[in-house]
Amino acid sequence: MAIKINDVSFSYLKKTPNEVKALDHVSFEIPKGKITSIIGHTGSGKSTLIQMLNGLLLPDSGFLEIDDFKVTSEKRKNKRIKDLRKHVSIVFQFPEYQLFEETVEKDVAFGLKNYGLKENESIEKAHLALKEVGLDKSFYKRSPFELSGGEKRRVAIAGILAIDPEILILDEPTAGLDPKGSELILNLIKELNRNGKTIILVTHDMNIVLNHSDYVIVLNDSTLSFKGTPSELFTRDVSNYSIEIPELFKFALLLKEHQLNIDIEKIKNVDDLINQLKEIK
Amino acid sequence: MNNLTFGRYSPFNTCVHRLDPRNKIFMMLLLMVSIFLKVDSWSTTLILTGFIFLFLVIVMIISKIRFLDLFKSLSTMWFLIIILMVIYVFIPNPSYNPNHIAFYIGTYGVNYDAFYQSGYIIFRLILMVMITMILTSTTSPMDLTYALEWYMTPLKLVKFPAHIVAMTLSIALRFIPTLLDETQRIMKAQASRGVDFNRGGLFKRVGAIISLIIPLFVSAISRSEELSNAMEARGYDPYAKRSRYRVLKFHLSDLFAFIIVGAIFAGFLTLRIYDGYIIKIDFIYWIFGAKPLF
Ligand SMILES: Nc1ncnc2c1ncn2[C@@H]1O[C@H](COP(=O)(O)OP(=O)(O)OP(=O)(O)O)[C@@H](O)[C@H]1O
Numbered sequence A: 001m002a003i004k005i006n007d008v009s010f011s012y013l014k015k016t017p018n019e020v021k022a023l024d025h026v027s028f029e030i031p032k033g034k035i036t037s038i039i040g041h042t043g044s045g046k047s048t049l050i051q052m053l054n055g056l057l058l059p060d061s062g063f064l065e066i067d068d069f070k071v072t073s074e075k076r077k078n079k080r081i082k083d084l085r086k087h088v089s090i091v092f093q094f095p096e097y098q099l100f101e102e103t104v105e106k107d108v109a110f111g112l113k114n115y116g117l118k119e120n121e122s123i124e125k126a127h128l129a130l131k132e133v134g135l136d137k138s139f140y141k142r143s144p145f146e147l148s149g150g151e152k153r154r155v156a157i158a159g160i161l162a163i164d165p166e167i168l169i170l171d172e173p174t175a176g177l178d179p180k181g182s183e184l185i186l187n188l189i190k191e192l193n194r195n196g197k198t199i200i201l202v203t204h205d206m207n208i209v210l211n212h213s214d215y216v217i218v219l220n221d222s223t224l225s226f227k228g229t230p231s232e233l234f235t236r237d238v239s240n241y242s243i244e245i246p247e248l249f250k251f252a253l254l255l256k257e258h259q260l261n262i263d264i265e266k267i268k269n270v271d272d273l274i275n276q277l278k279e280i281k
Numbered sequence B: 001m002n003n004l005t006f007g008r009y010s011p012f013n014t015c016v017h018r019l020d021p022r023n024k025i026f027m028m029l030l031l032m033v034s035i036f037l038k039v040d041s042w043s044t045t046l047i048l049t050g051f052i053f054l055f056l057v058i059v060m061i062i063s064k065i066r067f068l069d070l071f072k073s074l075s076t077m078w079f080l081i082i083i084l085m086v087i088y089v090f091i092p093n094p095s096y097n098p099n100h101i102a103f104y105i106g107t108y109g110v111n112y113d114a115f116y117q118s119g120y121i122i123f124r125l126i127l128m129v130m131i132t133m134i135l136t137s138t139t140s141p142m143d144l145t146y147a148l149e150w151y152m153t154p155l156k157l158v159k160f161p162a163h164i165v166a167m168t169l170s171i172a173l174r175f176i177p178t179l180l181d182e183t184q185r186i187m188k189a190q191a192s193r194g195v196d197f198n199r200g201g202l203f204k205r206v207g208a209i210i211s212l213i214i215p216l217f218v219s220a221i222s223r224s225e226e227l228s229n230a231m232e233a234r235g236y237d238p239y240a241k242r243s244r245y246r247v248l249k250f251h252l253s254d255l256f257a258f259i260i261v262g263a264i265f266a267g268f269l270t271l272r273i274y275d276g277y278i279i280k281i282d283f284i285y286w287i288f289g290a291k292p293l294f
């Protein structure tokens, strides 16, 4: 079982003068059980692509295979779409704008009820999800509208986590959060991945790519231009991808150039580099 | 989920798009009035409205509006259509000809006239949708407000705040596409939480709509706050005299279009005035020399 994107193309506003080609014959695979980052300049088609993974958008041509689901251009053939959405869930950019219930716990339970769970069962699961994102009992009965931005974001993420999808997609989950809030969410993502979830991250932050992902996909002008590991990406010439190599990685490369014995592939954060340097001594 | 595009401005560059928006608004009004001018005979009325229908179809083809969009927007009205049918068919109306009974349900005779009446109303509704669709798909929201402001200029004499009203309108219009995008965004997000906007019983559907409306309101309010702050920060003064980037012009093609629509309107008006007073207008009778079917 895997996630396969097969020669997928998509345009917005088809047959109008404003037609935009968002994806142009894109093919690649996403490994299961790993954290994969999808990066690329703004407007490169990232959000478009992830919406196809749970059938919110259908490709104009080509198809996607997600485990035993298939998303094709023909509407009729995509019958199990609701099951697919339970299997693959998306946390959209700024998900806090989709909260609407009177209380936090009700909002988190909302998705569960849609998938047929009973009221009390869904509230119970909602509490578990809230705990996962680090929100305690005192939040249960509060209105989601009176929370801070970061707390709202966590409630929204809990709403998706509660559904317990096998594949979790997050579109710029740390955009607009302070360092601490970002850290919280990134740790949560790591934890989820450790428990077996496949994670797909859309991000502009190269440090997240380096530090948190196993695999990276680069989209450029609606086409695929790279797939591989972060260290493979950053040791390449990335000048036409509009990507900035993380300072830490540049530094490690520089050390290596000066004949220090550094295993570039294992550098994910400062601690990794420090540990390797210690061993060299 | 994608039928929210109805009537959205689509920036082609056809001759209909290039017409003066003031002219377009006026022609739209003339056509709408024409639709409501009804003559006594059903057959003739239907022929006349059919004529307008054909005219609108041609205009739609010229201005590159897709018929699919029209069908999509009409398909959301089927409920209204059924209700109209039921009301007309089952509520007795003394003006129906008692000899026109189609069939009986129990002892209640369903009158043919009821079908004509409701069919005619639905037909007019469709024509209205077509007319507004042509106007809004071929005219940018900005041009529409310029035109409306122009029509309100005489009111300035009586201290009517024409500019403020026009600005309010233009902001409202400007926000329609944004809100539609926002609606789609929220629908997708809620669909990720298992909301199905297309299926489900009444209760489920109401729940789905609530999950859409509340976030939409929240975001609309925060957007309007941002906008008013931004306008204030840039020194917007509603009473200042302002200049215009684009000046509206009445071209020869406008005159041409106006003559066509004006002729249709004049024709309808004449028929309406003549009907009943001077002669009874019944095309079917004139042409075939036969008594009309209805
Ligand atoms: N609803 C829409 N209607 C029309 N065009 C759209 C729509 N959504 C996206 N596009 C266009 O499609 C292209 C790809 O958009 P997409 O949202 O996939 O980019 P992205 O990679 O997610 O960018 P960002 O990093 O800014 O989020 C862009 O050119 C965008 O303008």
Ligand SMILES: [Mg+2]
Binding pocket: A046, A047, A048, A093, A171
């Ligand atoms: Mg995006």
